[in-house]
Amino acid sequence: METRVAVISIIVENADSVEALNALLHEYRQSIIGRMGIPYRERGINIISVAMDATVDSINALTGALGRLDGITAKAAYSKA
Numbered sequence: 001m002e003t004r005v006a007v008i009s010i011i012v013e014n015a016d017s018v019e020a021l022n023a024l025l026h027e028y029r030q031s032i033i034g035r036m037g038i039p040y041r042e043r044g045i046n047i048i049s050v051a052m053d054a055t056v057d058s059i060n061a062l063t064g065a066l067g068r069l070d071g072i073t074a075k076a077a078y079s080k081a
Contacts, residue, residue, distance in 0.1 A: 005033075005052070005079040006059045012046040014071020021069060025050065028062050 012018060025032065031054035038047045052059055059076055066074035 001055045003031075003053050003055055004059070004081075006054070006076050008050040008052065008059070008063055008066070008074055008076045010048040010050065010066060011073040012048065012071065013044075013073070014069075017069040017071050018046075021048075021066060021072060024062060024065050024069075028052070028054070028058065031058055 010021070012021065025035070031052050033051040033053055035048060035050045037049075040047060052062075054062075056078070059078070063074045063076045066072055
């Protein structure tokens with residue numbers, strides 16, 4: 001199957017969901033190119049960017065699963081090719 005490069009932007013507003021978030025990222029580790037996390041202490045949130053090279057279905061599945069976690073918002077941006 002054809003793969004695409006994408007970045008998933010994640011906002012973490014509930015620290016109790018971090019363990020489940022990390023478990024999901026671990027599950028998709030074979031498709032993850034890299035990740036960057038920024039704690040924003042003044043607002044009490046964390047901002048995470050995850051770069052992936054995977055099928056659109058796989059990227060959508062991870063983004064959807066992340067977005068269903070309590071206090072987590074996730075959106076994906078895709079490369080054109």
